[in-house]
Amino acid sequence: MDSLWFSDICGHHVSPFTMLDFDQSCHRKHGFSLENKLVFGRKPYKQALTIARVVSPSQLAIVPSPDKEPVDPDQSHVAWTSVKQERWEGELVVQGEIPLWLKGTYLRNGPGLWHIEDYNFRHLFDGYATLVKLHFEDGRLIAGHRQIESEAYKAAKKNKKICFREFSEVPKHENFMAYVGDLAKLFSGSSLTDNANTGVVKLGDGRVVCLTETQKGSLVIDPNSLETLGRFEYSDSLGGLIHSAHPIVTDAEFLTLLPDLLKPGYLVVRMEPGTNERKVIGRVNCSGGPAPGWVHSFPVTQHYVVVPEMPLRYCAQNLLRAEPTPLYKFEWHPQSKAFLHVMCKASGKVVTSVEVPLFVTFHFINAYEEEDEDGRVTSIIADCCEHHADTSILDQLRLKNLRFFKGEDVLPDARVGRFKIPLDGSRNGKLEAALEADEHGRGIDMCSINPAYLGKKYRYAYACGAQRPCHFPNTLTKLDFVEKKAKNWYDEGAVPSEPFFVARPGATEEDDGVVISLISEKNGGGYALLLDGSTFKEITRAKLPYGLPYGLHGCWVPKK
Ligand SMILES: CC1=C[C@H](O/C=C(C)\C=C\C2=C(C)CCCC2(C)C)OC1=O
Ligand SMILES: CC(/C=C/C=O)=C\C=C/O
Numbered sequence: 033m034d035s036l037w038f039s040d041i042c043g044h045h046v047s048p049f050t051m052l053d054f055d056q057s058c059h060r061k062h063g064f065s066l067e068n069k070l071v072f073g074r075k076p077y078k079q080a081l082t083i084a085r086v087v088s089p090s091q092l093a094i095v096p097s098p099d100k101e102p103v104d105p106d107q108s109h110v111a112w113t114s115v116k117q118e119r120w121e122g123e124l125v126v127q128g129e130i131p132l133w134l135k136g137t138y139l140r141n142g143p144g145l146w147h148i149e150d151y152n153f154r155h156l157f158d159g160y161a162t163l164v165k166l167h168f169e170d171g172r173l174i175a176g177h178r179q180i181e182s183e184a185y186k187a188a189k190k191n192k193k194i195c196f197r198e199f200s201e202v203p204k205h206e207n208f209m210a211y212v213g214d215l216a217k218l219f220s221g222s223s224l225t226d227n228a229n230t231g232v233v234k235l236g237d238g239r240v241v242c243l244t245e246t247q248k249g250s251l252v253i254d255p256n257s258l259e260t261l262g263r264f265e266y267s268d269s270l271g272g273l274i275h276s277a278h279p280i281v282t283d284a285e286f287l288t289l290l291p292d293l294l295k296p297g298y299l300v301v302r303m304e305p306g307t308n309e310r311k312v313i314g315r316v317n318c319s320g321g322p323a324p325g326w327v328h329s330f331p332v333t334q335h336y337v338v339v340p341e342m343p344l345r346y347c348a349q350n351l352l353r354a355e356p357t358p359l360y361k362f363e364w365h366p367q368s369k370a371f372l373h374v375m376c377k378a379s380g381k382v383v384t385s386v387e388v389p390l391f392v393t394f395h396f397i398n399a400y401e402e403e404d405e406d407g408r409v410t411s412i413i414a415d416c417c418e419h420h421a422d423t424s425i426l427d428q429l430r431l432k433n434l435r436f437f438k439g440e441d442v443l444p445d446a447r448v449g450r451f452k453i454p455l456d457g458s459r460n461g462k463l464e465a466a467l468e469a470d471e472h473g474r475g476i477d478m479c480s481i482n483p484a485y486l487g488k489k490y491r492y493a494y495a496c497g498a499q500r501p502c503h504f505p506n507t508l509t510k511l512d513f514v515e516k517k518a519k520n521w522y523d524e525g526a527v528p529s530e531p532f533f534v535a536r537p538g539a540t541e542e543d544d545g546v547v548i549s550l551i552s553e554k555n556g557g558g559y560a561l562l563l564d565g566s567t568f569k570e571i572t573r574a575k576l577p578y579g580l581p582y583g584l585h586g587c588w589v590p591k592k
């Protein structure tokens with residue numbers, strides 16, 4: 033078999049595994065560095081194509097530095113270590129086979145850089161966004177990653193400090209007046225981050241947008257070069273500073289929720305492809321609480337939008353604090369209860385609001401309508417990754433906790449929470465586990481489904497589960513809601529990211545397709561993984577030149 037190779041601007045051929053050291057020695061010797069766009073492949077040595085180019089030292093990657101809280105480097109997993117360099121692209125050697133029908137680009141976003149100079153961030157969600165691509169075509173795989181050039185990231189690099197309010201980090205003020213000035217900017221939103229580190233979506237018109245919880249953090253990117261093209265400006269005058277991090281995006285529409293912190297409630301809004309204008313479908317007033325519940329995500333059925341009102345609520349006071357509170361920008365209000373509201377998509381009318389058992393979720397999986405024999409909708413089923421109404425998962429996602437795994441079983445239990453919302457005017461809904469949680473190791477999050485089943489009765493979901501003992505979801509799991517069984521994939525010490533299902537063109541079975549995930553390995557390595565959607569067996573593994581940090585959510589951009 034041909035060996036793996038890299039070629040650099042100096043004409044040296046180097047192993048991918050020494051590439052980073054080599055880059056630094058190249059910089060020492062020649063006063064310049066490689067742009068990290070090195071070819072990584074299986075071509076014969078003499079055909080090596082040198083595509084590295086000179087970059088100035090200021091463009092050099094920011095290298096990881098120790099956490100201010102003591103870190104044992106042997107224990108710090110690459111999943112929780114800042115990305116090694118600003119960008120890289122190259123072809124991967126494929127073990128196994130990539131189906132020839134798989135043509136397009138999987139994009140994955142996530143917080144990949146957790147320090148500026150020697151200042152280390154505290155929480156997973158604070159990191160500056162790292163976008164990863166896996167381009168599949170003709171059985172080949174081109175991979176790449178690149179930092180998203182948000183204003184927050186550019187300002188932090190230029191000024192060597194955090195300049196905007198991140199998830200838990202707040203810029204340090206030189207004096208009291210600067211603090212007061214910053215508070216004023218908070219109300220206008222100008223001090224909030226645009227670090228689009230959570231998800232990435234392809235709009236019906238083809239534009240690809242990276243997102244976070246702040247509206248200003250909606251950034252358009254080029255799915256091929258991963259270049260940041262600019263801000264996605266919403267042209268309406270709906271205002272507000274925040275939105276759900278997970279809009280529902282199809283070829284026909286973009287639906288999202290805008291929480292109203294002043295008059296507790298939510299606007300349900302819709303944007304058509306080719307426009308930047310969101311239009312209001314309707315408004316839901318909160319049934320409890322001093323503030324709306326956090327809406328990281330929400331589900332839809334074919335005719336309804338389900339608006340969740342969690343007792344984990346936004347907290348304006350916590351927004352103003354300089355130091356993070358245990359629940360960051362949120363507060364837990366069990367006495368305020370939990371509700372689900374159902375809005376008709378066509379009329380904007382709230383058809384029911386039911387009280388449900390207390391719950392905590394980041395991610396809804398899917399929802400659908402149940403009908404009686406006359407075709408009347410009698411209830412709505414909505415599924416989510418539910419953390420047993422326990423907010424401690426937010427704390428578990430602090431980098432200090434993620435970086436210290438000593439073999440204890442500290443991942444809080446989670447289950448597939450299945451809500452049943454009656455549409456007969458009853459005041460209460462039910463919440464039960466959709467399957468025995470031991471099927472997926474009592475851990476569950478980061479889910480996807482076959483997008484053709486969005487809002488419809490479905491059988492399968494893909495997610496990260498747990499093989500215990502663990503401190504973070506460490507398996508890929510395929511959930512079967514009919515058999516109430518799960519199939520699990522596990523690689524010791526590996527941290528897999530959200531499994532993403534891509535259907536085979538022409539498929540008639542719900543699980544006919546592949547599941548893509550990016551794996552960060554315990555030895556610092558990493559690989560792209562394809563599982564068969566039906567058998568959940570590995571079909572392809574392609575090693576990356578180095579492991580990438582953990583990432584959150586992805587999307588699929590099919591090749592035209
Ligand atoms: C999850 C998840 C974390 C990440 O959050 C990023 C930010 C900047 C969130 C900020 C805020 C809230 C979480 C609550 C309300 C205020 C505000 C400061 C905007 O994005 C994610 O999706
Ligand atoms: C990583 C995660 C939530 C991410 C939100 O976008 C949850 C992991 C553990 O359950």
Ligand SMILES: [Fe+2]
Pocket residue numbers: 230277278328394395584585
């Ligand atoms: Fe999310």
